[in-house]
Amino acid sequence: MASTETRRHGGAPVSLDVAAEMLRAGRIVAFPTETVYGLGALATDGQAVARVFEAKGRPSFNPLIVHVCDQEAARALAVFDADAEALAARFWPGPLTLVLPLREGHGLSPLVTAGLDTVGLRVPAAPIARDLLKRVGAPIAAPSANLSGRLSPTRAAHVAEGVGPRIDGWVDGGVCAVGLESTILRTQPLALLREGGVTAEEIEAVLGRPLPRDLTPGRVQAPGQLSSHYAPGLPVRLDVTEPSADAVLVGFGPVAGDLTLSASGDLREAAAALFDTLHQAELRARALGRGRIDVAPIPERGLGRAIADRLRRAAAPRP
Ligand code: TXA
Numbered sequence: 225m226a227s228t229e230t231r232r233h234g235g236a237p238v239s240l241d242v243a244a245e246m247l248r249a250g251r252i253v254a255f256p257t258e259t260v261y262g263l264g265a266l267a268t269d270g271q272a273v274a275r276v277f278e279a280k281g282r283p284s285f286n287p288l289i290v291h292v293c294d295q296e297a298a299r300a301l302a303v304f305d306a307d308a309e310a311l312a313a314r315f316w317p318g319p320l321t322l323v324l325p326l327r328e329g330h331g332l333s334p335l336v337t338a339g340l341d342t343v344g345l346r347v348p349a350a351p352i353a354r355d356l357l358k359r360v361g362a363p364i365a366a367p368s369a370n371l372s373g374r375l376s377p378t379r380a381a382h383v384a385e386g387v388g389p390r391i392d393g394w395v396d397g398g399v400c401a402v403g404l405e406s407t408i409l410r411t412q413p414l415a416l417l418r419e420g421g422v423t424a425e426e427i428e429a430v431l432g433r434p435l436p437r438d439l440t441p442g443r444v445q446a447p448g449q450l451s452s453h454y455a456p457g458l459p460v461r462l463d464v465t466e467p468s469a470d471a472v473l474v475g476f477g478p479v480a481g482d483l484t485l486s487a488s489g490d491l492r493e494a495a496a497a498l499f500d501t502l503h504q505a506e507l508r509a510r511a512l513g514r515g516r517i518d519v520a521p522i523p524e525r526g527l528g529r530a531i532a533d534r535l536r537r538a539a540a541p542r543p
């Protein structure tokens with residue numbers, strides 16, 4: 225059937241040059257950022273953006289993050305207040321997404337913003353992402369390059385196994401350095417919408433005041449706020465300190481486990497390893513005939529809060 229034909233593209237690894245050409249031509253291509261791999265489409269091309277939703281199986285009411293190569297490109301799309309200026313100056317390029325009021329004449333497809341009058345913008349730091357944005361010369365909408373509700377990809381192999389057959393290609397840039405999605409912050413009114421690669425403490429230090437949090441599950445403002453999200457294919461149990469015969473144990477610090485997020489208890493190392501370790505734990509559990517993934521306690525400070533947030537969603541009852 226023609227509809228099956230258009231849905232299965234059988235993506236393959238492509239060079240940066242080819243990826244840029246494909247994106248400019250309206251194709252959808254995954255690429256590495258310092259947080260996770262994103263599934264990119266030209267943000268001005270509604271049909272390309274629609275294919276991203278389709279490939280992910282994502283509900284179309286969720287807006288996508290728009291990636292730009294620098295602050296100037298960001299200013300062409302959105303209006304910056306003093307807080308946004310200060311945060312962009314301090315954290316861009318890097319793992320912070322700012323939700324800002326759209327500027328008139330922005331040219332983005334309304335599908336990208338899900339019809340909202342704000343846009344989530346980010347200048348990524350990973351050299352491949354920056355190079356790609358420069359070559360394309362236009363904003364790229366990119367959600368994480370995973371099937372909706374599943375673990376975010378931090379290696380090209382995760383992309384290949386997940387959305388791979390449904391997209392046009394991907395750029396292999398090795399392992400993502402941060403390993404957690406970007407922090408999402410709205411400035412008007414100011415609120416933290418998703419914990420991520422930049423900690424709340426770092427943001428508060430720049431703003432000079434406490435950060436209201438708007439992470440209320442139920443009032444879904446970002447898919448990362450759905451209670452079950454970032455889920456591996458097996459049940460997950462948290463705060464486990466002892467190995468058990470029916471589970472693979474993911475350790476941290478003093479809890480050794482079958483695998484570990486960081487033997488030395490380093491939160492940055494644990495963040496970078498989180499999604500890949502959960503992928504590996506699932507493979508290991510299936511190979512050993514174990515039905516569950518157990519995870520050691522993670523201290524909820526700094527990056528530990530974003531890690532604990534992702535783990536709670538991985539452990540939440542599935543819809
Ligand atoms: O690190 C990241 O942020 C990765 C890489 C690829 O950049 N991207 C990512 O995208 O995690 P995604 O689509 O999985 O999550 C983007 C989040 C969504 O939860 C979406 O609802 C929120 O950003 N978002 C985007 N625009 C928004 C807006 N105008 N208002 C509120 N939330 C918005």
Ligand code: MG
Pocket residue numbers: 367368376447
């Ligand atoms: Mg995602």
